[in-house]
Each structure stands twice: as structure tokens, then as C-alpha cells.
């Protein structure tokens with residue numbers, strides 16, 4: 001009892017973005033897998049991913065395997081947003097694979 005003492009400084013836990021970056025340094029993951037591991041909603045993962053990518057510098061991309069149309073094979077290579085596209089521009093199919101993310105190799 002008595003006068004409360006100042007608590008020792010605790011180190012900040014890793015932010016979600018840091019945790020995502022850590023995951024992507026070790027292996028490839030889809031947004032869905034990241035959401036399960038970190039116990040956040042998939043939508044939140046998509047909100048964080050652009051920031052994770054931006055922190056790498058202007059020319060780096062965390063997209064390891066771009067989204068692909070499962071019907072005709074169209075690959076969404078030039079997609080700048082990181083989310084999964086809703087519909088294939090070629091065949092209009094909505095069967096699109098999830099993009100896979102990974103930290104680019106350092107050169």
C-alpha cells in the first residue's frame with residue numbers, strides 16, 4: 001500500500017503492421033491467412049497492406065503472386081490496389097484467386 005509508484009516502461013508490442021511485415025518476411029501469405037493468424041478481419045489486413053508496402057520504398061511490391069482469373073487465366077499484373085479484384089475484365093468471371101504476399105528479397 002501507499003503511494004503508487006511509476007510503472008516501469010513497457011516496450012510497445014509490435015503494431016499490426018509490424019506483425020504483418022514479420023509474417024511476410026518469413027513466408028508467403030494471402031490476406032485471409034494473415035487475418036487468421038493475427039486474429040483481425042480480412043478487411044483490416046487490406047487496410048494495412050498498402051502501408052506495409054509503402055514502408056519498403058517506392059519500387060518494392062509485396063505482391064508475390066498476383067491475383068489470377070481461375071476461369072481464363074488472366075493475371076492482374078498491373079493492379080496497383082492490393083485487394084482481390086471482383087471480376088475478370090476479360091471473361092467477367094468472379095472466380096479470382098487471392099493474391100499472395102511476401103516481402104521482396106533484398107538486393
Ligand SMILES: [Zn+2]
Nearest residue numbers: 069072088091
Ligand atoms: Zn477471366
